[in-house]
Amino acid sequence: MQKPQGGPRDLTPPKLLKADPPNMTRNFSAKEINLEFDEYFKLTNAYQEISISPSQEKLPEYNIKKKTLNIKFTDTLSKNTTYVINFGKAIADVNESNVLKNFTYVFSTGNHIDSLSISGNVINSLTQKKEKDVTVMLLPLSQDTSIFGKKKPSIYTATDTSGNFSLNNLHEGSYKIYALKEASPNKIFDNDNELIAFLKDTIIVDKDISNIRLTLFKQIPEKFRVIEKRFDTEGRINLVFNKQLFNPSIKILYPQGLDKDKLVDFSKSKDSASVYLRNLDFDSLSVAFFDNNKPLDTAYLLKGKNETYKRTLQFLYNLSRDGKLKPNTDLNIIATIPIENYNSSLISLTQDSVPVNDLNIQKDTSSVRGYFLKHRWRANSRYELVLDKGAFTDIYGDKNKKTGIRFVVDKPENYSVLTLKVTVPDTAKNYIVEFLTEQGKTLRSDIITKSGNIIYRNYLTDKYRVRVIYDDNKNGRWDSGNVASQTQPENIWISDKVISLRPNWDAEENLDIPKEANP
Incomplete structure (x- = not known):
């Protein structure tokens, strides 16, 4: 004994059984149209989804009676004209909301229907x-x-x-x-x-x-705007832009004296930034934005002068989800807050439970929050990094709690080397060769102008794709189009071939870039 299961799910949209007058009627003179469907239905956003061509000043009225849609005209129809009523996504069944897409009803007030x-x-x-x-x-x-x-x-x-x-x-x-x-x-x-x-x-x-x-x-917006500006719970200023910048910079205009002590962390895509200020004793802030030293805009932020913030200094590492470090790379220690200084005596590393002496810790000059731990890592060895209490002090004077990470170095045989033999169709032009995951994430980009080899070392055994941008303006990046200026985006070609890298294997692949992206 069990409850009725209800049968398979209904995936079929409503179906038109009868139209009065019939669809494709010539010499149409009716004041209304009745459309009968095979099931109960609903109208969603009728006056947004349904359109009539040619358009009318007074919109028709739409009414549902059981399984029939009644359309009553409130405006006069032009003579000898073909009308097309497009229902868009307005019609859907009641139970499962299956949409009847692209349904149209056509009629003509003359003896000819446009075709x-x-x-x-x-x-x-x-x-x-x-x-x-x-x-x-x-x-x-x-x-x-x-x-x-x-x-x-x-x-x-x-x-x-x-x-x-x-x-x-x-x-x-x-x-x-x-x-x-x-x-x-x-x-x-x-x-x-x-x-x-x-x-x-x-x-x-x-x-x-x-x-x-x-x-x-x-489309890349022509005018730069800051679409998000706020202080988070740690006192960090989070800024989000409406477009990507080339060489962004930020200047604190007010209060005076704050700009020299600011720390700015731009995202890799250069369309957002985090700003850290040691002194938060102010109630308003004026920030100027630049790209290639060209002024773009100014933003104002308000905050309570006596607001308090709760900070916890934590760390992230460049490890895989299963706790493995890529061979031949440094361990990247990324703090959640910029670091003022660290005490190396409170930092320890063990290799298979044996202490490692003379740790080589270096500042990551490309990041305000990053450090590198350099070491000759050995595959299969088990490592433990311990950051004792107070090992790092952030710019606000806060110290970390005792923390650490255990990890192993991945086996070199799980990685491969790929040599891509590239042939370009025109040496007077620029091409950007992008190495992608099978899901489309860009791993590496190379600008080329002539035929030659691109070598990809130390990549996990997996499947990859190659995308080529036809860099017409030679600025080293893909440029979108613009409707107002009637410019199309730069052309892109994606190779049909999926490149499979096998363990401990040096692969070679040919990449013949076509003369046109869409021949």
Whole structure:
């Protein structure tokens, strides 16, 4: 005996059983439309998702009665015109919210229905993979500047699971086409985090058009902004920028005298920073931001002058999750707060329970919080690092509690050497060769202008990919596009081959960079 299991989960969206008047009706003269579905359904964000092309000043009314959707027109329909009602993602079943995507109802007030179409696909510029659920928008050329980024377009569709799209029942004319992967479903490009794509050239629709390729990119904001600024519970100032910088710097303008003692830690991506101040006896702060010494912006922060902060000096290490140190590397000790000084007599290291004398500890000059412990590590040996109480003192005078870490050095045979034999198509151009994990994380980048070898030493046995950026402006980094200036992102090509590195093995692979990223 057991409770009823309920059967398999419903994965099917509502299906249209009957339309009155029928879909594709000519000489349409009705005042309303009734659409009957095979199950109970709901409308979500109807006035955002549903659009009518050509658009109307007065929007229709949408009402649900059991399994039927009633659409009542409140505006006059133009004569001899093809109308397309696109329901977007508005229609979904009640129980499982399965969405009926890209459902359209078409009719004409004349004896002709527009039948031209545009089809193609949308890809992500960085991954070179096709993207699903992207809104593809078509704007009549006469409306482009007045609608794009301001109003929802009336002609749009969404890409399917294979990244393909089709815009149908189009009228002859000149159009601009865009693709938008949204942060919020309003079909308006109004957020820096949204991905956008466009064709620079106008599309002349006088016949069916296919194989349109739209490349999504995240547009770099033209104006620099600090999107987050706050003091955390330790008194550190956390700053987040709206874009990546090249060579950032920060200056404390007010109170006077604080700037000389500040410590700044920029993220690797240079789109955020942490600022440490020894003296926190102030109630407001003025900070200036620069890139390549060029002024960008100024930010103001407020704090209580007598606020108290709770700090605990802790440490992180460059060990794997299973407590292993990569061969032929130093042990990186990263404090959570910048260090003022340390006492080497309170730092000890044992190798297989035998003390190691004359420890070689060096400051990491690239970090305000990092130190290196250098040693001739031996594979299979067991190490224990102990930082006794007071071994490190941070810039606020706080000392660490007794702590430490146990680890082993990974076996060299678990790592490989790869020689990538690169052939470039044009020695007058720059290329950036990126070595990626199979999941797409960049491990290393190399700028090249001529054919030759790139050697990757000491990489874990795993699967890797190679990505190439066509560095047109020769600035050593990938540059995104911009809709206002009508510039496309720099081209990217990803090799189809997955490189498998085997234990204790020197591998060789050829990389022939094509002349064009998308031949």
